[in-house]
Amino acid sequence: MSHYFSIGGTGVRNPSNGPGTLFTRLAEALVPLAGRPSGIGVTPGDPDDHPIDGATFAEFVGALVAEYERAMPM
Template sequence: MSCYFQVGDRDLWNPSNSVATLFLDQAEAFSRLVGHSSGLGPIVEDECQVDVARFQKFTGLLVKRYQDSNNRTLRSLTEGFIVVSLVLVQRAGGEVEEIEQGYAEMWTALREAQDRAMPDD
């Protein structure tokens, strides 16, 4: 079984149900960390709707938190989630403006590598 992360009827990502559930659980925890809802809806009939504007803002806040922190553990715990989120934002046609120049190359390389590993159909 799998779950479709969608904007309307457009598929952004089609992970297994276990990966989708883990990602949503992480989003819930990270939304508390940054004080902003994730913009990810619940899984209903194997579909999860993405509110692009809210998700983009949420991802930006998490990127900013990462970039402003010198805590290696926080960075380790958030990096993978951020990279998957950056792929989803890009696939939805959005852009995370909070990426600082000094981190742009890193985030781009990580996002591009992750994009190839994330099925969207």
């Protein structure tokens, strides 16, 4: 078994269950830190299929990078 991640219907990642579950749970755990949704969804009836909203995911990652940069003074 594996998880399927897609953006706009195009597959972008297909890890096995362990890494796939880790990725989705880690993203969900970082939502409060980012202050915005991750953009990673779940297809109803198929918990291993994760459509990703590319724009929302990009904003989520951008917010995490900004938080990291604030926390790591140069």
